[in-house]
Amino acid sequence: MMITATATAAAMLMLLQQAPAEGTDWDAEFGVEQKQRDPVTGELPVDPYEQSNANAGAAPYDSAKLVADFGGREGIARIAARTVDLSEADPRIADIFAAHDMVRLKRTLGEQFCFLLGAGCDYTGRDMRSAHAEMGVTKADLNALVENLQRAMGEAGVPFSSQYRLLAKLAPMSRDVVVR
Amino acid sequence: MTLLAPCLAALCQAAVTASVPAAAETVPTIAFQPVIDAEPVIEPVIEAGAESGSNPQLAVAPMPLDHAPTRRAIAPLDETNALGGGGLRIGKVDMFKGGKLLLTNGISTVEGSSGGGIARWATIGGRQMPGGIGISGHATAVELPDFGWRSYGVAVGFGDRLELSYARANFDTRDVGALLGIGQGYTFNQDIYGAKLRLAGDVVYGTSWLPQIAVGIEHKRNLDGGLVQALGAGDDSGTDYTISATKLLLARSVLVNATLRYTEANQLGLLGFGSAAGEEYKLQFEGSLGYQLSRRAVIGAEYRTKPDNLGLGEDDWMDIFAAYALTDNLTLAAAYVDLGSIATISGQRGGFLSAQIAF
Numbered sequence: 001m002m003i004t005a006t007a008t009a010a011a012m013l014m015l016l017q018q019a020p021a022e023g024t025d026w027d028a029e030f031g032v033e034q035k036q037r038d039p040v041t042g043e044l045p046v047d048p049y050e051q052s053n054a055n056a057g058a059a060p061y062d063s064a065k066l067v068a069d070f071g072g073r074e075g076i077a078r079i080a081a082r083t084v085d086l087s088e089a090d091p092r093i094a095d096i097f098a099a100h101d102m103v104r105l106k107r108t109l110g111e112q113f114c115f116l117l118g119a120g121c122d123y124t125g126r127d128m129r130s131a132h133a134e135m136g137v138t139k140a141d142l143n144a145l146v147e148n149l150q151r152a153m154g155e156a157g158v159p160f161s162s163q164y165r166l167l168a169k170l171a172p173m174s175r176d177v178v179v180r
Numbered sequence: 181m182t183l184l185a186p187c188l189a190a191l192c193q194a195a196v197t198a199s200v201p202a203a204a205e206t207v208p209t210i211a212f213q214p215v216i217d218a219e220p221v222i223e224p225v226i227e228a229g230a231e232s233g234s235n236p237q238l239a240v241a242p243m244p245l246d247h248a249p250t251r252r253a254i255a256p257l258d259e260t261n262a263l264g265g266g267g268l269r270i271g272k273v274d275m276f277k278g279g280k281l282l283l284t285n286g287i288s289t290v291e292g293s294s295g296g297g298i299a300r301w302a303t304i305g306g307r308q309m310p311g312g313i314g315i316s317g318h319a320t321a322v323e324l325p326d327f328g329w330r331s332y333g334v335a336v337g338f339g340d341r342l343e344l345s346y347a348r349a350n351f352d353t354r355d356v357g358a359l360l361g362i363g364q365g366y367t368f369n370q371d372i373y374g375a376k377l378r379l380a381g382d383v384v385y386g387t388s389w390l391p392q393i394a395v396g397i398e399h400k401r402n403l404d405g406g407l408v409q410a411l412g413a414g415d416d417s418g419t420d421y422t423i424s425a426t427k428l429l430l431a432r433s434v435l436v437n438a439t440l441r442y443t444e445a446n447q448l449g450l451l452g453f454g455s456a457a458g459e460e461y462k463l464q465f466e467g468s469l470g471y472q473l474s475r476r477a478v479i480g481a482e483y484r485t486k487p488d489n490l491g492l493g494e495d496d497w498m499d500i501f502a503a504y505a506l507t508d509n510l511t512l513a514a515a516y517v518d519l520g521s522i523a524t525i526s527g528q529r530g531g532f533l534s535a536q537i538a539f
Contacts, residue, residue: 146281150475164433165430174386
């Protein structure tokens, strides 16, 4: 009697534990949303937010010389992309970048630099506080990013005093970025 | 013979299986993740149920080895990562890990504190970040027409909050010693114990008009008490109280520092404190202006007012300096200094050389 009951229970258990059918859509089972990159821009979609140049976090410069020092809009975009590449490969801060859309970051960071330097771009990214929310950025992380930006600007031949003028716009934003 | 027979049969069977690889196809496959101990082999994904029919092969997703955190996690230990990227970690405290931007830990003053050579700044010594402990050591030589001055010391920084420092200053009177009747090459010595606490602000970040502000003390013990009192000093030890504000104005590449020092020291204390005639504490000013030429190089000038408690014509000090961060950890500074009149001997203008090592 006892043996029969045990056997039945075991059989039931075996039945329940049967391997799921091949080709199960696990993402659908667990409600994972698959984000598709935009075929044109290559960026992942983001939640909607209000776009404004005020999100760039500071007023722009008005100096043609400064823009020329950075190599115009193209030079600025290259410096932003290089900064992101360097940071992604920088063991001190790579983990912060790993979970984010680098394609979008390169574009928005380039727009922000371009706007702040007065090269005539509009900034379409989010404000600094919400863009860095829950990243747990420290001052040491910020220093690492500054060093990467300085390296990118140095490689692009930007004069040191002009490098510092861009940093002068960015440094006060630490209040919105550094959380611990 | 009877014992060998099954053995041979087994061997034979093994040989047959090996020589007929087609037989393996019928063996049921068990899904497994390959152990990563060699080059990752990325198997082509075979459509389930295609061609082989009854025996669909399971597609094993390749490990994302190009992912930076994964790459670091499985990288073999060597000297660059064994200490977790530089420094030691004791509990939750990073020891000597560094992280500060170049030159933002200042140049050790002759009194051992982080500053600009002769003026104290609000910066904290060492290269540590918040939550870390750093250390910095310096050796400075000042060569004057009639005197030689050496200073060496160490400062420990706790986060971006507190600095504790010690310095020893030796002031060689050379020929003037004989002239003053205290002996050829008589050397005044002094120990300086310092503490500095950052109250607010950041030298680089944060609100652009708010400088880094720090208060501090420097307790000085002259080791030639009898002599300095014979020279007219009131005491052989004393404490300076300081408040400093320092900011790097990025838009101008200019570093500005202002320090107020409440002190009774004569020639920083090398000639004692106050006077037997009753001269006491006075408020003095130290100012620095620096222009940063590159990430590693800065030039500038400093001015430091001093009291004349002993009536020996003690002058204000000034210098023009250049500093260079040779590596992340080694900063060299050279300056032209004008220390005016020291112990009645005027025209003490000369060279200042300093090396600072910081972690």
